[in-house]
Every structure is written in structure tokens, then in C-alpha cells.
Amino acid sequence: MLKIVGAFFVCLWCADFLTGFFHWLEDTYCLEHYPLIGGFICEPNIEHHVDTQLMVRTGTFFSRNMLQWGMAASIFGLLVICGWANVYTFVTLLLTSFGNEVHRWNHMHKTSPLVTFMKDLGVIQAHRQHSMHHKPPHTGYYCVLTSQVNAVLERISFWRSLEKLIAVTTGIAPKRESRRDAVTVKAKS
Numbered sequence: 001m002l003k004i005v006g007a008f009f010v011c012l013w014c015a016d017f018l019t020g021f022f023h024w025l026e027d028t029y030c031l032e033h034y035p036l037i038g039g040f041i042c043e044p045n046i047e048h049h050v051d052t053q054l055m056v057r058t059g060t061f062f063s064r065n066m067l068q069w070g071m072a073a074s075i076f077g078l079l080v081i082c083g084w085a086n087v088y089t090f091v092t093l094l095l096t097s098f099g100n101e102v103h104r105w106n107h108m109h110k111t112s113p114l115v116t117f118m119k120d121l122g123v124i125q126a127h128r129q130h131s132m133h134h135k136p137p138h139t140g141y142y143c144v145l146t147s148q149v150n151a152v153l154e155r156i157s158f159w160r161s162l163e164k165l166i167a168v169t170t171g172i173a174p175k176r177e178s179r180r181d182a183v184t185v186k187a188k189s
């Protein structure tokens, strides 16, 4: 039993890291005018940073999560083709695909008693921690499933180190200035 609980938490933390990785990619490098992903991924991401309540007010359970489900299913399909699929990768991707829904719970003023209970248990991210992401300088706490992975990554400046490594090896710098402009324009419109 202890082994199953331990395996579940390892999958949960791996899933949380994946939510943080994709969120960091969007927040750091994603611009609205990019082909294909610009309108589909970058624009909703920028909108969330302008109006954090938009995801609470609009959409359905399906529309909010279909992108994540599609991505998780595609990655799992690739793992199956490569022969790397197993119960752990399945659970990790399944949990990752619900990251946006957990994220939404952290922007709701009122949630169900079950969600509150899971927050109190520490199984899902505390509201206070996600609110840190929406405070200046807006450059941390990207993971949205739990509070534990962010705590470790922030302590070791993981995202800043990764950005430096990418800048040194590829010459690609974070697009924060351009994104800040986009956020300002949207906030005024």
C-alpha cells in the first residue's frame, strides 16, 4: 500500500513538473503572432495574465481541458510507439492533463469541500502559492498541481538557470518585454 501511495506521489510530482514546464515555456517564450500556436496557446495564456478570472467565468469543463487532454494523449501515443508506455507514464500524463482544472480552482473564490480538503492535505496546490505567480516579477511558481515542486524549483532557481542555458546554447532570450507589452495593450483595451 505504501508503495502505491509513494508511486502516486512520484507521478503527481512529475505531472506537476510538466505543468510547470509547459507554463514556463508559454510565459517565457510564447508570443501571440507565432504561427499555429500564437492564437491557440499564446493568446489565451496572455489573456489569463491580464484577467485571471476569465477562466472562472467562461468555458466548459471540456473546452478548458481539451488541449491538455489532447497533448497528454499524443505524448502517451508516442510513448506507446516507442515502447516506453507503462502505468506510471499513464498516471503522470493523466494528472498533467488536469493541471488547468486545478489551476482554475486556485482562481475561484469558492470551491467544493473536497477541493478544500485536498488543499488542506497538501495534495493540490495552495491558493496562496499560485497567487505568488501572479505577483511581480511574474517569473516563478509555474507549476499548478501541487505546492511541493515549486518550493524546490524556486529554491534552486531552476527556471532562471534553464533560461540562461538556453540563451547560451541557442541564443534565444526570454520574450518577457514583448509579452509585457502585449499584456499592457490587452489590459487597456
Ligand SMILES: [Zn+2]
Binding pocket: 023, 027, 049, 133
Ligand atoms: Zn503564467
Ligand SMILES: [Zn+2]
Binding pocket: 048, 052, 103, 107, 130, 134
Ligand atoms: Zn493563474
